[in-house]
Amino acid sequence: MVLSIESSCDDSAIAITEIATNKLLFHKKISQEIEHSVYGGVVPELAARLHAEALPKILEQCEPYFKELKAVAVTSTPGLAVTLVEGVTMAKAIAVALDIPIIGVNHLIGHIYSLFIEKETVFPLTVLLVSGGHTQVMEVKNLQEIETIAKSMDDSFGESFDKVAKMMGLGYPGGPVIQELAKNGDRLAHNFTVPLHQSPLIAFSYSGLKNAVRLAVLEEEKKEQPDFQDIAASFEHIATKHLTMKLKKYFKTVQPKTFAIVGGASANLYLRSQIEALLKPHNAKLLLSELKYCSDNAAMIGRVATDMYKENMFSSLEELDIAPRSSL
Numbered sequence: 001m002v003l004s005i006e007s008s009c010d011d012s013a014i015a016i017t018e019i020a021t022n023k024l025l026f027h028k029k030i031s032q033e034i035e036h037s038v039y040g041g042v043v044p045e046l047a048a049r050l051h052a053e054a055l056p057k058i059l060e061q062c063e064p065y066f067k068e069l070k071a072v073a074v075t076s077t078p079g080l081a082v083t084l085v086e087g088v089t090m091a092k093a094i095a096v097a098l099d100i101p102i103i104g105v106n107h108l109i110g111h112i113y114s115l116f117i118e119k120e121t122v123f124p125l126t127v128l129l130v131s132g133g134h135t136q137v138m139e140v141k142n143l144q145e146i147e148t149i150a151k152s153m154d155d156s157f158g159e160s161f162d163k164v165a166k167m168m169g170l171g172y173p174g175g176p177v178i179q180e181l182a183k184n185g186d187r188l189a190h191n192f193t194v195p196l197h198q199s200p201l202i203a204f205s206y207s208g209l210k211n212a213v214r215l216a217v218l219e220e221e222k223k224e225q226p227d228f229q230d231i232a233a234s235f236e237h238i239a240t241k242h243l244t245m246k247l248k249k250y251f252k253t254v255q256p257k258t259f260a261i262v263g264g265a266s267a268n269l270y271l272r273s274q275i276e277a278l279l280k281p282h283n284a285k286l287l288l289s290e291l292k293y294c295s296d297n298a299a300m301i302g303r304v305a306t307d308m309y310k311e312n313m314f315s316s317l318e319e320l321d322i323a324p325r326s327s328l
């Protein structure tokens with residue numbers, strides 16, 4: 001078995017996965033959403049302190065598995081430096097105490113492998129990763145051959161939902177609340193510009209849309225009874241249209257065969273429906289993670305680790321370090 005730890009942002013999670021079968025034997029996650037909600041976003045130092053409390057509590061529950069552990073895996077990149085270090089330090093202590101090898105896992109590859117929890121891998125795959133930290137398209141040949149095709153130049157898709165929710169005073173995380181608010185709104189009420197719609201670049205940008213939404217929110221707040229439903233619906237529509245327009249452009253050169261959406265924001269139902277419609281004429285298959293594994297978790301890290309274990313992709317205990325910025 002492998003024990004895996006995730007602490008790259010605001011979720012403390014540990015999983016135990018059977019190496020031979022990829023079976024998930026244990027998974028526990030403690031989220032910090034309520035604690036960060038008052039600030040409208042994640043406060044790194046607060047997150048680190050909460051990890052330091054939560055991780056040992058979860059680890060205690062894993063004790064019955066200790067004798068069976070063949071390796072310990074941990075998210076070492078990308079993420080918040082002060083929170084990554086909590087997981088990596090714990091993983092190193094476990095590796096030393098139990099005399100087992102350590103595996104440093106890339107969080108973004110973790111999100112890709114959230115598709116394969118208790119399943120076999122399916123490659124090659126075109127992946128859209130939409131999370132709080134990233135918005136990127138990748139061509140994934142296998143665990144070791146991943147090419148990034150497009151990235152966000154500024155904010156990420158999920159982050160823009162968080163910021164819009166903050167403007168409306170709706171707390172953190174913004175994705176689920178904006179999705180809920182948008183359900184009864186008019187998607188065409190506000191004619192926000194689709195980011196980079198005239199640019200030939202296959203890239204993403206959300207800062208301009210965020211500022212346009214800010215102006216609409218300020219305007220709405222002047223009313224006696226402000227109602228943000230239409231703004232939320234129009235924002236969700238344009239944020240999604242930006243992704244589908246750029247993907248449509250990309251699909252002109254590379255036909256999608258198997259396409260996946262992963263990351264916390266892949267839970268968004270409007271995004272899922274729009275991507276489904278986009279893939280239809282290509283007869284491409286759409287893969288999605290189970291809703292409970294879209295957001296950060298340790299089961300996905302454990303699932304990458306079972307494949308890395310089989311490929312002997314271990315890290316050196318002395319050299320394994322955190323790398324806050326993404327290398328994909």
Ligand code: KG4
Pocket residue numbers: 009130131132133134157158159161162173174175176179263264265266267268269294295296
């Ligand atoms: O993958 P994740 O848990 O953490 C990162 O690796 O960043 O993603 C969290 C992000 C947050 O920005 C959150 O607002 C967004 O995913 N999110 C959503 C939805 N559910 C979560 N965004 C849009 N619609 C949703 N339904």
Ligand code: ZN
Pocket residue numbers: 107111131132263264295296
């Ligand atoms: Zn994530």
